[in-house]
């Protein structure tokens with residue numbers, strides 16, 4: 001298949017489903033501080049007061065006008081994606097949950113409106129993204145402690161900045177922290193059309209590492225294959241093809257992978273593992289099929305495969321005092337974006353008031369488009 005130049009892919013826009021704004025009492029966002037942050041009308045946000053299915057428990061509400069402390073930053077949010085982990089947090093099934101009521105969203109980009117007296121690293125007009133999970137990014141404005149924010153260049157596309165802090169960081173860490181890959185080596189991954197998967201394809205491509213990408217079969221498979229090849233994928237196969245002799249063709253031109261990235265679990269993982277090199281590593285970072293990882297005994301005995309796990313939240317905790325590593329990671333990713341080698345995931349931009357349609361779309365299979373809320 002002909003490889004097209006890397007480009008930003010955008011999914012079809014969802015039809016604008018107009019949901020009337022829900023006017024409910026403002027949610028208190030503690031603590032009360034000395035100076036009032038000013039920026040016109042009251043901020044609004046997507047709030048949940050109990051856990052449950054996001055389209056039914058999330059409501060658009062007025063938020064209390066926050067006060068600005070000396071170490072705080074007043075931020076106008078520009079865009080924020082809906083990620084699977086955000087859904088699981090609202091459902092109450094994720095490993096870390098926010099105290100209720102909570103504003104949804106862990107990722108996004110905002111513009112600094114004003115800063116407290118002791119804030120020195122940020123100024124009005126700067127773009128910031130969350131430094132950690134749990135910020136509650138689905139809101140028009142917010143006041144956040146400076147240490148919860150990371151500055152990013154304001155000349156990168158807004159959708160790249162909005163989707164930078166979770167998936168590209170995860171992709172970069174998994175490609176660098178488990179195996180030392182050289183140009184010409186290969187990686188295999190399932191859910192290759194996920195946000196993480198698209199970042200893996202592009203980052204690997206930029207470093208000369210080949211990717212074997214596994215996706216679920218679907219009616220529009222040829223279009224999906226074309227999109228992933230345009231991003232830089234070397235091979236795209238379906239989960240069923242993993243079991244077929246045709247896989248041998250791939251390994252005539254591409255070495256067996258030293259690294260496998262597992263986002264799915266269950267059968268998909270067992271089949272993918274068959275193609276890993278002896279002593280290779282499989283990193284599990286997602287469990288989309290909600291089934292355990294099953295590994296044949298022979299894979300341990302005769303191929304000595306290594307099974308690892310990765311959680312970006314834990315990496316951030318472990319590196320909280322290591323600002324050099326965090327800055328290095330962000331610099332690497334921003335440079336890839338600035339060079340056009342890392343683009344935003346295929347996405348659908350959704351105005352805030354259409355949040356219900358966006359939440360529903362984010363939970364459907366085969367959508368292949370990240371829902372990104374615009375404020």
Ligand SMILES: NC(=O)c1ccc[n+]([C@@H]2O[C@H](COP(=O)([O-])OP(=O)(O)OC[C@H]3O[C@@H](n4cnc5c(N)ncnc54)[C@H](OP(=O)(O)O)[C@@H]3O)[C@@H](O)[C@H]2O)c1
Nearest residue numbers: 084170191193194195196216285286288310311312365366
């Ligand atoms: N551990 C970490 O630090 C970390 C960091 C980032 C993300 N994650 C996890 O990685 C996963 C992907 O996140 P994302 O933001 O990249 O997701 P995303 O862009 O929303 O994509 C979801 C992916 O999952 C696939 N999928 C959904 N249900 C599936 C099933 N039953 N069987 C096989 N594939 C299925 C989808 O494929 P279809 O198109 O076929 O539906 C799609 O490729 C999530 O589980 C997320 O929580 C983990």
